[in-house]
Amino acid sequence: MAEITFDGRVxxxxxxxxxxGRTYALELARRGAKVVVNDLGGSVDGTGGEHAAAQKVVDEIKAAGGEAVPSYDSVSTPEGGESIVKTAVDSFGKVDVVINNAGILRDKSFAKLTWEDLDAVLDVHLKGAFYVSQPAFKVMKENGYGRFVFTASNAGVFGNFGQTNYGAAKMGLVGLSNIIAIEGEKAGIKSNVICPVAATRMTMELLGDFASQLEPELVTPLVTFLASEACDVTHEIFSAAGGRYARVFVGLAPGWYGGKGHVPTAEDVLDNLAQIEKQDGYIVPTSVGDELGALVSVLAG
Ligand SMILES: NC(=O)c1ccc[n+]([C@@H]2O[C@H](COP(=O)([O-])OP(=O)(O)OC[C@H]3O[C@@H](n4cnc5c(N)ncnc54)[C@H](O)[C@@H]3O)[C@@H](O)[C@H]2O)c1
Structure with a gap:
């Protein structure tokens, strides 16, 4: 089996x-990558901030013989995103890999959610990924190579009580990654999404008895693969938790069609709901074109 290395990669x-994020930085550096360790150093809800967190991981990487620089910028502003990418280019000459992992939580039931809680979460997770990825994408496009890993969550992809802001931001990242995968294809850029579950300070109180089997290091192998040259998959979503890795996908069922010239009523929808919802024979479209292609073949009979 070919060894996956990151020699010459940034x-x-x-x-x-x-x-x-710390586990990804350590593992990529261990495999030869030059790493920008970005972290604001705030609390789980995004307040506060101190440089020690990023610096400590840089120190760990250097102590193990690797190369890394710290970045204390927030991902949540366009200037912060630009500055993070500039740190990579100024320090190491380019960017090959972006792992969008920074995150905060402001959980509240929907009726109680404040606009501050909405903005804070969208700014870090969704807009933050835009702000870091766009300047990096431009560099990657010029170099004809790139790997993006976006961090979504089962909370958005499948749903979870009390996380409308977080779930919406995380599902938004799926759309962002899908389109980067399409736009980056010709330039050798791959983009994928992970939905991790791991025992970290963010989830400490939620995971119960299984926490000891959900070390963050068990998510790292999938992220390392997706960030590597060996990764030939793009436009996909993966669940990663406890050492189990599984594809997650959005499928399109064959559905129900009333026939040419038939104008369906709401009652037709009700009567045919079982067929509309039937999953047998689904496809996994990878573009709007795939969905329209399936529609055209139905309309053409
Ligand atoms: N742990 C899980 O089970 C789980 C599940 C689903 C998704 N996730 C996602 O995985 C990612 C990592 O989470 P974690 O569990 O390691 O939590 P964590 O709190 O340990 O790590 C998040 C890191 O992001 C940093 N950060 C926050 N805002 C930032 C900003 N504006 N700019 C730069 N850095 C910032 C924090 O300082 C922190 O070090 C997050 O995106 C989270 O939403 C985690």
Missing amino acids: AIVTGAGGGL
């Missing part, structure tokens, strides 16, 4: 001062 890992 990686940005956001939110790498602790939790999952």
